[in-house]
Amino acid sequence: MVRKKMGRRAFIKGVALGTAGFMACPPSRVLGANDRVRVGVIGYGGRAQELVKQVQAIPSADLVAVADIYTRRLDEARQLSSTLQTFDDHRRLLDSKNIDAVIVASPLHIHCRHFVDALAAGKDLYSEKTMTWSIAEAEKCLATASGSNRIVQVGLQHESSGSLADTKKWIGEGMVGRVTHVQSWMSRNTPHGKGQWVRPIPPDCNAQNVNWKAFLNGRPDRPFDPNKFINWRLFWEFSGGNVTENMVHQIAWIITALDLSLPTAACMSGGVFSEKDGREVPDVIAVTLDYPNDLVVTWQSTFSNSHYGLGEHILGSDGTIEHVAGETDMVTGRSANFVHYYPETINRKGGAALTGQTADQSHMANFIDCVRTRKQPNASVEIGYRSAIAAHMANIAYRTKQRVTLEMARATGDLT
Numbered sequence: 001m002v003r004k005k006m007g008r009r010a011f012i013k014g015v016a017l018g019t020a021g022f023m024a025c026p027p028s029r030v031l032g033a034n035d036r037v038r039v040g041v042i043g044y045g046g047r048a049q050e051l052v053k054q055v056q057a058i059p060s061a062d063l064v065a066v067a068d069i070y071t072r073r074l075d076e077a078r079q080l081s082s083t084l085q086t087f088d089d090h091r092r093l094l095d096s097k098n099i100d101a102v103i104v105a106s107p108l109h110i111h112c113r114h115f116v117d118a119l120a121a122g123k124d125l126y127s128e129k130t131m132t133w134s135i136a137e138a139e140k141c142l143a144t145a146s147g148s149n150r151i152v153q154v155g156l157q158h159e160s161s162g163s164l165a166d167t168k169k170w171i172g173e174g175m176v177g178r179v180t181h182v183q184s185w186m187s188r189n190t191p192h193g194k195g196q197w198v199r200p201i202p203p204d205c206n207a208q209n210v211n212w213k214a215f216l217n218g219r220p221d222r223p224f225d226p227n228k229f230i231n232w233r234l235f236w237e238f239s240g241g242n243v244t245e246n247m248v249h250q251i252a253w254i255i256t257a258l259d260l261s262l263p264t265a266a267c268m269s270g271g272v273f274s275e276k277d278g279r280e281v282p283d284v285i286a287v288t289l290d291y292p293n294d295l296v297v298t299w300q301s302t303f304s305n306s307h308y309g310l311g312e313h314i315l316g317s318d319g320t321i322e323h324v325a326g327e328t329d330m331v332t333g334r335s336a337n338f339v340h341y342y343p344e345t346i347n348r349k350g351g352a353a354l355t356g357q358t359a360d361q362s363h364m365a366n367f368i369d370c371v372r373t374r375k376q377p378n379a380s381v382e383i384g385y386r387s388a389i390a391a392h393m394a395n396i397a398y399r400t401k402q403r404v405t406l407e408m409a410r411a412t413g414d415l416t
């Protein structure tokens with residue numbers, strides 16, 4: 001079903017008129033050297049429970065509140081501490097004056113709403129990837145953040161990786177030359193009969209314990225569907241499939257490494273081949289993204305073979321950068337994780353092969369640090385925006401079965 005496109009110009013005009021909400025943003029607390037950053041979480045599911053551990057590992061940050069629309073998640077949050085505040089509506093959490101920063105880890109189709117509401121409430125924001133479910137929403141979040149003085153970190157943690165720092169350094173030093181092609185891939189496997197991402201439905205997951213309307217977030221009303229609520233990743237209405245779950249991390253890494261803007265066109269083929277379990281989103285995927293200035297980026301993925309893990313090959317006239325994570329060695333069974341540079345000796349005589357040595361940074365610690373210093377975090381709203389547009393262009397190409405230009409993608413509107 002093609003839904004009415006959210007007018008991009010109309011939205012940006014709305015922003016200019018102050019109708020998007022954030023103009024009313026209250027002044028925020030200025031943090032002193034000894035003040036602790038007070039963090040709230042919206043959507044306390046699988047990812048948030050990981051992120052909370054990262055917050056707890058930071059000495060200068062406190063988790064103070066959690067909002068979720070499923071009673072089970074609020075009960076789980078209460079196990080964290082007796083003083084933690086819990087809310088069944090994210091707006092009540094955002095009303096709290098005792099919260100400086102908010103982590104949004106809700107399902108993809110609600111990110112935009114939580115993003116805009118958090119900034120309107122004057123909170124700094126760590127928003128999980130992909131920044132938004134659609135192109136129109138990505139434009140909306142970019143405009144909202146641009147008109148605000150809030151810190152925004154998108155949950156693209158590869159932006160804080162040592163491999164990216166090494167890659168940028170090598171490219172900056174001119175060691176790679178002219179890059180016309182980047183290859184990237186990501187692969188996983190599961191036991192026969194068990195599809196990737198499929199989660200069991202807890203016995204208490206019912207209409208009494210879940211605010212289904214809040215989950216639907218404006219999608220057409222219907223009776224409670226526990227499978228869609230728990231396994232939202234498998235359905236287009238709520239998800240962008242593996243392109244928004246995983247490609248987005250690698251595309252963001254490539255965009256930052258090579259300082260890319262938006263793709264000019266996208267193609268995507270594939271289908272539901274690995275496990276035919278009722279999912280809508282493809283599990284075997286081949287994406288091609290055309291970028292300005294003669295560059296093609298490809299990304300391939302399967303959910304029924306994990307041998308090559310994930311990685312990127314930056315192919316330059318003067319050198320190659322090879323970043324690999326999780327590739328399994330056939331003999332030892334060990335998993336690789338490295339970034340290498342190899343000179344193209346026809347153009348870089350005497351160049352030496354190098355191995356990256358830079359350690360990964362904690363993406364969450366980078367966010368908390370930026371809340372204090374007001375510096376730009378490693379995964380800014382701009383990289384959230386560019387990576388989201390690339391992902392959505394690929395999905396639109398797949399779903400409309402054609403090569404899609406940026407203009408065509410923007411004109412397509414929301415495909416649910």
Ligand SMILES: NC(=O)c1ccc[n+]([C@@H]2O[C@H](COP(=O)([O-])OP(=O)(O)OC[C@H]3O[C@@H](n4cnc5c(N)ncnc54)[C@H](O)[C@@H]3O)[C@@H](O)[C@H]2O)c1
Nearest residue numbers: 043044045046047068069070073105106108128155214215
């Ligand atoms: N950066 C990463 O590596 C990474 C890894 C995994 C997931 N993620 C992202 O994190 C997000 C969450 O994924 P997940 O696996 O934790 O999903 P999940 O389904 O486990 O958790 C989502 C939570 O949001 C709650 N929720 C739903 N609607 C809500 C609403 N209107 N208000 C408040 N809470 C609401 C649900 O009850 C649930 O507890 C997704 O965007 C996903 O892509 C990122």
